[in-house]
Amino acid sequence: MDDLYELTLPRDTVFGEGSLECLGRRASKLGRSALLVIGRGSVRRSGALDKAMKLLKGSGIRVTLYEGVEPDPSIQTVDEGSKVCRRESCDLVIGLGxxxxxxxxxxxAILAKNPGSAREYQMGERAIEQPGLPYIAIPTTSGTGSEGNRVSVLTNKEERIKKSVAHPYMVPHLAIVDPSLTLSLPPKLTAMTGIDALSHAxxxxxSRRAQPFTEGIGLRAIKLIGEDLPRAVEKGDDISARGSLAMASYLxxxxxxxxxxxxxxxxxxxxALFGIAHGEAIALVLCEVMRRNLDYATEKFADIAMALGENTSGLSARSAAELAVDAVSRLCQRIGLTRRLRDFHLKEEDFSEILKGVEKSTSHLKETNPCPITEELLLEILKASM
Incomplete structure (x- = not known):
């Protein structure tokens, strides 16, 4: 049925400046022994880790710290963390980063209650059958929106792919979205995560699976990012801009x-193949993808142009839609995301390997992209992005 929709929504969210203060009180309702997962040091330097530890311990929660999650986290890292979680008898997982x-x-959190390796779930060899441990997501960037969805994107080094695992059990039990935790984010990372959020919106x-609910919040996110991403990049301590981006990423x-x-x-x-940061990779291809989708979602791209502040008065839908591409291109220029594929030393001979990667990891997105996807189309996009 064309009108059959499926939605997986966040369970519980606390949003706003200073909302981290509720961590201890809220976490104590979910567990008494937490695995606190962090990256490679930024939350230490910002003071967020010390604050979180103090809040948790002040509420009587035992904390086991798992540190060192890399960008584009690997299967090995996730498997190791789940083993630590089980060994320490944790009954709660918190992601701060x-x-x-x-x-x-x-x-x-899922592997703490389900057997096997993350690889098996990523490659479709196992299905998630049991709810994981309660999980709290605390974002310190405004980009992926992981705090509000059921998706985990992992790197499989053996297969040289990035591929998602998705299940309703993976939606966080609680998201604490505190914009003040993003104030120390450097301009380049602010730009890259912001463009990632914009691409999601x-x-x-x-999308061919869009529905009224996702359309409404997606368009609002586009407007917020268009208005406030440049401000956050240029003036990182602007809490109002940071709050807009935090909300946009979540939506x-x-x-x-x-x-x-x-x-x-x-x-x-x-x-996965060339080590290009995700937000940068999105910026490399987004405008060329949009151009090829214009004729398949013309009125929606006209909406996007208006949300990004373009004056579409008196224009045809097609002309207005083209302004959406122009607006995103100018936004990327303004925030410093101007590199091309050639700047990463890619050559056209690499394109066949990229297409193989698509087939192994992201071919399911053919179902949702407006324009029919062929190898020829993807090659055309890559060539135009050189």
Missing amino acids: GGSVMDAAKMM IESYV AGIALNAGAGAAHMLAHPLG
């Missing part, structure tokens, strides 16, 4: 119920 940390932590809005993450599209089809293998 960016999208990589949150994705790793939510999969660790745009691709979900024009766009939920909008991914409708699925992503060709920009993500290509960005994942670009990251």
Whole structure:
């Protein structure tokens, strides 16, 4: 049925400046022994880790720290963390960090109650059958929206792919979205995570599985990012701009119920094969993907143009839609995401390997991208992004 929708929504969210203060009180309702998962040091330097530890211990919660989750977290890291979780008899998992940390932590919570390796679930060899441990997501970036969705994107080094695991059991039991935790984010990382959030909002809005709910929150996210991403990049201590981006990231993450599209089809293998940061990979291909989708979601791209502040008065729907691409291109220029594939030393001979990566990891997104996806189309996008 064309009108049959499926939504997986966040269970509980606390949003706003200073909301981290509720961590101890809220966590104590979910468990008494927490595995606290962090990355490679930024939450130490910002003071967020010390604050979180103090709040948890002040509420009588025993904390086991799992540190060192890398960008684009690996199967090995997730498997190791789940073993620590079981060994220490943790009954709660908390991810404090960016999208990589949150994705790793939510999969660790699942593996604490389900057998096997994360690889088996990623490759479809096992199905998630049991709810994981209660999981709290605390984002320190505004990009992936992992705090509001059921997806974990993991790197499989053996297969050289980035591929998602998705299940309703993976939605966080609690998301604490405190914009003040993003104030120390450097301009480049602010730009890359912001463009990732924008791509979630745009691709979900024009998705063939879009629905009224995802359309509404996706379009709102687009507007917030267009207005406040440049401000956050240029003035990182602007808490109002940081709050807008935190909300936009959260909304766009939920909008991914409708699925992503060709920009993500290509960005994942670009990251897995060539080590290109996800937000940068998105920026490399997003405008070219949008151009090829214009004729398949013309009125929606006109909506996107208006949400990004373009004056579409008196224009045809097609002309207005083209302004959406122009607006995203200018936004990328303004925030410093201007590199091309050639700047990462890619050559056209690498394209066949990228296409193989698409087939192994993101081919399911063919179902949601507006334009029919062929190898020829993907090659055309890659060539135009050189």
